[in-house]
Amino acid sequence: MLDVRGLRKAYGDLVAVHEISFSLNAGEVVGLLGPNGAGKTTTVSMIAGLVVPDGGQVLIDGSPLAGDTDPKKQRIGLVPQDLALYDELSALSNLQFFGALYRLSPAVLKTAIDRSLTLVGLADRARDRVGTFSGGMKRRLNLAASLLHDPDILLLDEPTVGVDPQSRNAIFSNLETLKAQGKALLYTTHYMEEVERLADRVVIVDHGRVVAADTLDGLQQYAPTGAGRVSLETIFLALTGRTLRD
Amino acid sequence: MQAILAMIRKDLQLFLADRRAVVMGLVAPVAIASFFGSIFSGSPDAERAKIPVAIIDQDRTAVSRGIVEGARGDQYLLVSNPTADEARDAVKKGTLAVAVIIPQGFGDAAGRAFFTGAAKPELNVLYDPSRSTELGLVRGVLTEHIMQSVSAEMFTGDQGRTLVDDTLAAIDAMPMAGQQQAMLRDLLQSARKFYSAPAPAAAAPAAPGATAAAPAPRRGLSMPYAVKEEAVTSGDNVSYNGYAHSFAGMGIQFLLLASIDLGVGILLERQRGLWKRLRSAPISRLSLLAGKAASGSLIALLTLTVSFAFAMIVFGVRIQGSRIGFAAIALATALMASTFGLLVASLGKTPGGTRGIASLSVLLMVMLGGAWVPSFIFPAWLQRLTVVIPARWAVDGFDAMTWRGLGLQAAVLPTLVMLGFAAVFGTLAVARFRWEEA
Ligand SMILES: Nc1ncnc2c1ncn2[C@@H]1O[C@H](COP(=O)(O)OP(=O)(O)O)[C@@H](O)[C@H]1O
Numbered sequence: 001m002l003d004v005r006g007l008r009k010a011y012g013d014l015v016a017v018h019e020i021s022f023s024l025n026a027g028e029v030v031g032l033l034g035p036n037g038a039g040k041t042t043t044v045s046m047i048a049g050l051v052v053p054d055g056g057q058v059l060i061d062g063s064p065l066a067g068d069t070d071p072k073k074q075r076i077g078l079v080p081q082d083l084a085l086y087d088e089l090s091a092l093s094n095l096q097f098f099g100a101l102y103r104l105s106p107a108v109l110k111t112a113i114d115r116s117l118t119l120v121g122l123a124d125r126a127r128d129r130v131g132t133f134s135g136g137m138k139r140r141l142n143l144a145a146s147l148l149h150d151p152d153i154l155l156l157d158e159p160t161v162g163v164d165p166q167s168r169n170a171i172f173s174n175l176e177t178l179k180a181q182g183k184a185l186l187y188t189t190h191y192m193e194e195v196e197r198l199a200d201r202v203v204i205v206d207h208g209r210v211v212a213a214d215t216l217d218g219l220q221q222y223a224p225t226g227a228g229r230v231s232l233e234t235i236f237l238a239l240t241g242r243t244l245r246d
Numbered sequence: 247m248q249a250i251l252a253m254i255r256k257d258l259q260l261f262l263a264d265r266r267a268v269v270m271g272l273v274a275p276v277a278i279a280s281f282f283g284s285i286f287s288g289s290p291d292a293e294r295a296k297i298p299v300a301i302i303d304q305d306r307t308a309v310s311r312g313i314v315e316g317a318r319g320d321q322y323l324l325v326s327n328p329t330a331d332e333a334r335d336a337v338k339k340g341t342l343a344v345a346v347i348i349p350q351g352f353g354d355a356a357g358r359a360f361f362t363g364a365a366k367p368e369l370n371v372l373y374d375p376s377r378s379t380e381l382g383l384v385r386g387v388l389t390e391h392i393m394q395s396v397s398a399e400m401f402t403g404d405q406g407r408t409l410v411d412d413t414l415a416a417i418d419a420m421p422m423a424g425q426q427q428a429m430l431r432d433l434l435q436s437a438r439k440f441y442s443a444p445a446p447a448a449a450a451p452a453a454p455g456a457t458a459a460a461p462a463p464r465r466g467l468s469m470p471y472a473v474k475e476e477a478v479t480s481g482d483n484v485s486y487n488g489y490a491h492s493f494a495g496m497g498i499q500f501l502l503l504a505s506i507d508l509g510v511g512i513l514l515e516r517q518r519g520l521w522k523r524l525r526s527a528p529i530s531r532l533s534l535l536a537g538k539a540a541s542g543s544l545i546a547l548l549t550l551t552v553s554f555a556f557a558m559i560v561f562g563v564r565i566q567g568s569r570i571g572f573a574a575i576a577l578a579t580a581l582m583a584s585t586f587g588l589l590v591a592s593l594g595k596t597p598g599g600t601r602g603i604a605s606l607s608v609l610l611m612v613m614l615g616g617a618w619v620p621s622f623i624f625p626a627w628l629q630r631l632t633v634v635i636p637a638r639w640a641v642d643g644f645d646a647m648t649w650r651g652l653g654l655q656a657a658v659l660p661t662l663v664m665l666g667f668a669a670v671f672g673t674l675a676v677a678r679f680r681w682e683e684a
């Protein structure tokens with residue numbers, strides 16, 4: 001469904017993404033795991049068409065995005081790393097605006113808003129100002145806002161940063177529901193346990209390169225010799241080193 | 247199109263939800279324009295402020311009394327009579343613009359100087375250096391009263407008679423040619439004869455209540471002209487309305503400030519990741535910018551509409567000129583402002599820093615554009631220079647369509663110039679806009 005081939009992006013002298021390739025299929029969750037500054041957000045932005053790659057290709061069902069207005073953009077749903085919401089407006093107004101960007105007819109938009117708000121458990125807060133929401137509620141609304149146009153491919157950039165365990169758990173079950181509906185999910189994070197719970201396959205990136213890509217079981221090949229079955233964290237640290245990031 | 251409409255709707259919702267923006271866009275221009283308008287308003291029924299002036303009469307002669315009386319009757323002056331020390335104190339504190347001290351011997355010396363060019367007495371004038379315009383006005387007005395009082399006394403008063411007699415007696419000793427002495431003697435004798443004869447005006451009652459038995463009034467030299475002032479505006483029944491100008495000026499200032507909000511708003515949307523959502527939707531770059539320009543223009547028009555509606559209802563401002571011209575200028579101004587907002591977004595980096603720099607540039611622009619004080623009081627070189635400032639065209643255009651009452655053709659140039667500015671701002675904004683969302 002989604003094919004990422006040899007993406008590269010440099011900001012001046014700083015090469016944010018050297019060479020990243022992977023693929024994502026329907027009904028699958030791929031965890032894009034990497035330390036801060038590894039190039040995860042830059043990769044996601046290139047897939048969504050926000051950043052033009054210096055090299056490589058993003059293929060959706062075999063063909064690249066053709067410009068800003070390519071209808072294939074309808075098939076992608078981006079959940080940005082930031083809380084991309086208007087605090088001053090109600091949840092409903094936010095969703096009405098984001099839905100209109102995808103040219104949904106009023107009737108379709110209305111059912112889409114109901115469906116998304118119900119999924120993330122915010123239906124009863126639709127008319128409240130987003131500014132009054134807790135961090136967890138905002139994260140859930142941030143997810144709901146990306147589902148209105150019913151995309152097949154969801155790009156989730158650290159969708160659980162700064163939320164309480166209850167909201168995090170709610171978001172996980174939302175994502176499991178979406179996966180069960182056959183959507184393809186690219187899940188960016190640096191939290192191991194999230195990947196362990198959700199991901200079918202893991203792509204570990206560091207310094208803009210893929211250092212390992214496999215299923216959770218397959219990643220055990222990178223475990224230190226003689227350690228037996230180890231946690232994902234042990235493997236991650238073995239692959240990316242113990243030097244501090246940021 | 248649906249996306250553009252949604253953007254406009256959302257930006258208007260944001261505008262109305264932002265109390266600061268509403269106050270800045272709708273309330274502040276009305277309040278400040280009312281203030282400026284009331285200061286600069288030339289409305290004829292408005293009470294003209296009199297200049298407070300103290301006159302200290304240390305001379306106590308007929309001449310000095312005449313000066314004080316004349317000043318009291320003057321429409322421009324509000325005369326008080328404190329002591330010299332009190333007056334000096336009041337000027338220092340700023341409660342008094344000018345104090346005039348008529349020193350002892352002034353009347354006598356002034357009379358001599360009047361005919362013979364003897365040493366001129368000095369009038370002491372104390373004034374507040376921050377109010378030198380008032381000094382100029384007081385000086386001019388007092389000249390009239392002094393000339394009147396001195397000449398009246400010289401020709402008809404007791405002091406004058408003595409002086410004329412003294413002068414007549416002293417003519418022979420004066421260092422003049424014989425012929426000149428004879429001429430001065432003739433002049434003084436004729437003057438004495440003319441003014442001591444009853445004046446014809448005094449024989450018949452000049453005004454109701456004046457009795458025929460009244461003594462001949464003191465008559466002196468008076469100003470040989472009167473001024474008939476006519477303000478040239480759009481029509482006979484129309485007078486300059488300072489509010490028309492101030493509401494245009496403040497409307498433009500605050501719609502430009504609102505356009506900064508538009509630009510800074512885009513930078514904030516980028517900072518908060520919202521622009522990522524906009525960009526990930528299948529919408530062209532042109533539509534995104536058009537949506538922003540449209541909502542910016544609408545908010546600008548709203549500011550103008552509220553400003554002018556208030557001015558019309560409360561202060562009786564009228565569009566004396568072309569209504570179509572007024573609408574064209576308003577539309578062009580709004581487009582100019584919203585493209586300026588886009589330019590701010592393209593050139594700016596951080597929202598905070600950008601707001602500071604952009605606000606400063608708007609304030610400079612409207613100041614030089616004549617929004618605070620009309621540009622016609624600028625020096626000529628500055629007036630020529632400020633044609634490069636869009637706000638100047640907007641202010642002049644609105645002035646032309648309101649109190650100047652000019653026709654549609656007077657709106658064409660300001661409209662075209664501002665559309666030109668809008669095209670330049672828009673092109674620069676599109677060329678410099680950062681499209682990559684990292
Ligand atoms: N717009 C940009 N300009 C310059 N450098 C950038 C920009 N965006 C990201 N970078 C740099 O690129 C690298 C990768 O960033 P990013 O993709 O955000 O990493 P991650 O999401 O994995 O934390 C970082 O070093 C970051 O500082």
Ligand SMILES: [Mg+2]
Pocket residue numbers: 040041042081157
């Ligand atoms: Mg990131």
